[in-house]
Amino acid sequence: AQSVTQPDARVTVSEGASLQLRCKYSYSGTPYLFWYVQYPRQGLQLLLKYYSGDPVVQGVNGFEAEFSKSNSSFHLRKASVHWSDSAVYFCVLSAGSSGNKLIFGIGTLLSVKP
């Protein structure tokens, strides 16, 4: 069965600190992986995506993620967070099947302390 696990429901960091949000997926085939961000009272915006190739992918606003097939992981990182990064972050899996259904993690609420 396909699934996405985000083990941390809530993460709090200080402004300027580094960040890692964890994501583990379960899928036997080739996964297509995404991180989406949801700011308060808004829809979801694509942060970055991984289809193939270099396991480290760059996204918007200084975010990057690293794909690991051996660990079934796709962790999100940022070197120095800003208060405006406070939001909910979703790790998402696509199996690429017909209909392209996405499978979402439950999300991680990031709070950045000034």
Added chain:
Amino acid sequence: EAAVTQSPRNKVAVTGGKVTLSCNQTNNHNNMYWYRQDTGHGLRLIHYSYGAGSTEKGDIPDGYKASRPSQENFSLILELATPSQTSVYFCASGGWGVVSYEQYFGPGTRLTVL
């Protein structure tokens, strides 16, 4: 710029009433999707569509119908609304295939069923 709009943005309905949520996309995407977002569940797929005239059941279709009258429009219909359907509903559009697996989301509709 990809654009998905939803109406209404907020809706209060009574138990047993009929509710229609509308979605419009200007991305010329074939696929469209309806999700609901609840705390602890991430986003869950209700219905989706491959194109005008088609609708498919997602993971939690019970109590919902969908309609895709045109490439641009996709509606979600609650024939007999219940309090358990109180949630935030998101519409999304997406292509399919090697080019792109990501989806573009609307701003959401907050539905309260009393």
